[in-house]
Amino acid sequence: MFTGIIESQSTVKSIRKNETNVDFGFSCPFVGELKVDQSLSHNGVCLTVTDISDGLYYVTAIQETLDRTNLGRLTVGDLVNVERCMMMGGRLDGHIVQGHVDTIAKCDSIEDLKGSWVFHFSFNEIQPGLIVEKGSICVNGVSLTIVDAGAGFFSVAIIPYTYEHTNFKSLRIGDIVNLEFDIIGKYVARMLANQS
Numbered sequence: 514m515f516t517g518i519i520e521s522q523s524t525v526k527s528i529r530k531n532e533t534n535v536d537f538g539f540s541c542p543f544v545g546e547l548k549v550d551q552s553l554s555h556n557g558v559c560l561t562v563t564d565i566s567d568g569l570y571y572v573t574a575i576q577e578t579l580d581r582t583n584l585g586r587l588t589v590g591d592l593v594n595v596e597r598c599m600m601m602g603g604r605l606d607g608h609i610v611q612g613h614v615d616t617i618a619k620c621d622s623i624e625d626l627k628g629s630w631v632f633h634f635s636f637n638e639i640q641p642g643l644i645v646e647k648g649s650i651c652v653n654g655v656s657l658t659i660v661d662a663g664a665g666f667f668s669v670a671i672i673p674y675t676y677e678h679t680n681f682k683s684l685r686i687g688d689i690v691n692l693e694f695d696i697i698g699k700y701v702a703r704m705l706a707n708q709s
Contacts, residue, residue, distance in 0.1 A: 515554045517607030517649075517656020519594045519679045523555065525587050526569055533576040535585070538569045541595055552612070554596040556680070557654035557691040558582050559612025582614045583653075583689045592680045594654040607656025608649040614691040615639065615699075618652075620684055621666070630671045631660060632684065636692060638665040642702045643694040651693035655679050 520543075527538035539555075547553075547570050551562045560572035579585035587593070618636035634652070644650060644662040650669070651657070657669040676682050684690070 514599050515559070515596050515607075515610040515612055515654070516599050517557075517610045517651050517654065518596065519655055519675075520596045522592045522678075522680060523595045525589050525591045525593065528587065528589060531573070535574050535579060536563075536571055537574065537584075537587070538571050539593070539595075540569055543597075544568055544570050552598045554594075554598075554610070554612045554654045556583060556593045557610070557612065557651050557693050558584055558614055578614075581616070582691045583617055586689060592683060594679050596654060608651075609696050610651050610654075610656060610693060611696060612654075613693060615643075615694050616692050617689050618692050620686055620688045620690065622686060623684070629673070630676060630681070631668050632671060632681070633666065633668045634690065634692075635666045640702055640706075642705075643698055645698070648698065649695045651691075653680060653690045655681070 521541050523539035523541035525537060526540050529536045547562055547565055549562055549565060552559050558578060562570050563573055564571040574584050616636055616639055618634040620632060621635050622633045624631040644659055644667050646659055646662050648659050649656060650659050660668045660670050671681050
């Protein structure tokens, strides 16, 4: 489980196809603190550390993950948002994030408000009611508050700290991001759908 509070960024150092899987090699400031079998969120995707060597750590993404997320679009040199799993007894500064991406979205526009930015995204709505204004959403692993929302679109406001310490600073119009909807909202939507 994660909180959506990004700890650092990892740089893609290697990408190796392994049958239908892809093995990624990453560098990050806390490689020396990692251990094999540990869970890390990469742009909101929970992946398991499979190896650590020569200052890099390695993870494997299966075909389902590559199909459902933006990880299959990564190239060497790209930055991904990373977060280690939440420690029991720690503060939940963001919201409950599982690291299970629901879908992807496209960045439609970016407004520079001279002190903050508003990013507008569109996506194929998989179930009505999963996003609400002022509710939580996880975008590329970042816990954010939705500014406004409608059928298949939403926007989020980004403060300077988040902009500088995540890969929001490198997002461009047309880029694809990973979305994880709020888990509480997903359960409520499922319960309501089952009552119909």
